[in-house]
Amino acid sequence: MENSDNKESGNKELEMVCVVAMARNRVIGDGTGLIWHLPGDLKRVKALTMGCPLIMGRRTWDSIGRALPGRLSIVLTRNTRWSAPDAVPVASMEAAISAGADWLQAQGQGERRIILFGGGEIYAAGLDYCKVIEATIIDAEPESGVRFPKFDENEWQDSCLESMASGEDYPAFHYHRLVRKTPLADLIPKS
Numbered sequence: 784m785e786n787s788d789n790k791e792s793g794n795k796e797l798e799m800v801c802v803v804a805m806a807r808n809r810v811i812g813d814g815t816g817l818i819w820h821l822p823g824d825l826k827r828v829k830a831l832t833m834g835c836p837l838i839m840g841r842r843t844w845d846s847i848g849r850a851l852p853g854r855l856s857i858v859l860t861r862n863t864r865w866s867a868p869d870a871v872p873v874a875s876m877e878a879a880i881s882a883g884a885d886w887l888q889a890q891g892q893g894e895r896r897i898i899l900f901g902g903g904e905i906y907a908a909g910l911d912y913c914k915v916i917e918a919t920i921i922d923a924e925p926e927s928g929v930r931f932p933k934f935d936e937n938e939w940q941d942s943c944l945e946s947m948a949s950g951e952d953y954p955a956f957h958y959h960r961l962v963r964k965t966p967l968a969d970l971i972p973k974s
């Protein structure tokens with residue numbers, strides 16, 4: 784499995800990984816859901832995120848409508864009365880990271896990745912914490928929609944892992960891994 788290195792090496796540092804599918808112009812969805820259904824992409828997201836806590840916005844939670852099995856759904860909301868079965872509501876990115884770290888420790892599986900799962904507001908709030916972006920880049924430029932935040936491409940080492948041809952109902956798309964060139968501070972500072 785392509786993302787197992789961190790688990791097997793025994794590296795104890797927590798790492799935040801952003802997982803996103805975006806068009807060439809950074810559009811990620813129409814506000815209530817995804818715009819494309821790409822063959823194999825859900826399977827890829829499952830493989831990248833299994834066993835990890837997912838940090839998502841309340842609107843993305845609503846668009847999925849349920850917790851994804853084998854992962855913890857941490858949902859950012861400013862509504863202190865919000866709750867949903869199998870979701871952990873939090874009021875800030877820092878609280879989300881802390882909840883993810885606690886859950887990983889309780890699992891005791893050696894997994895150290897926390898996933899930044901979207902949508903647009905949550906990518907904007909959490910991208911500064913991410914070391915890696917696992918991006919599906921779609922050859923499309925929708926005129927409107929929710930966007931991934933602008934980021935400085937010079938700060939990331941971008942590798943295209945695989946390209947997929949277009950089909951009848953979907954454009955061509957490409958799996959990219961972007962690794963931050965400048966090291967980040969620990970997600971949770973050592974005491």
Ligand SMILES: NC(=O)c1ccc[n+]([C@@H]2O[C@H](COP(=O)([O-])OP(=O)(O)OC[C@H]3O[C@@H](n4cnc5c(N)ncnc54)[C@H](OP(=O)(O)O)[C@@H]3O)[C@@H](O)[C@H]2O)c1
Pocket residue numbers: 802803804805811812813814815816817839840841842843844846859860861862865873874875876900901902903904905906908929
């Ligand atoms: N293509 C992809 O990879 C991908 C991935 C995920 C989502 N999406 C798409 O993205 C779209 C949704 O994105 P979005 O930007 O509209 O919404 P979002 O980021 O999913 O959620 C926004 C909500 O999160 C809460 N929130 C945001 N910042 C917060 C903070 N600092 N503290 C506490 N709570 C905070 C608020 O919830 P309350 O209103 O409850 O206070 C806010 O309304 C959908 O179309 C979805 O399908 C695409």
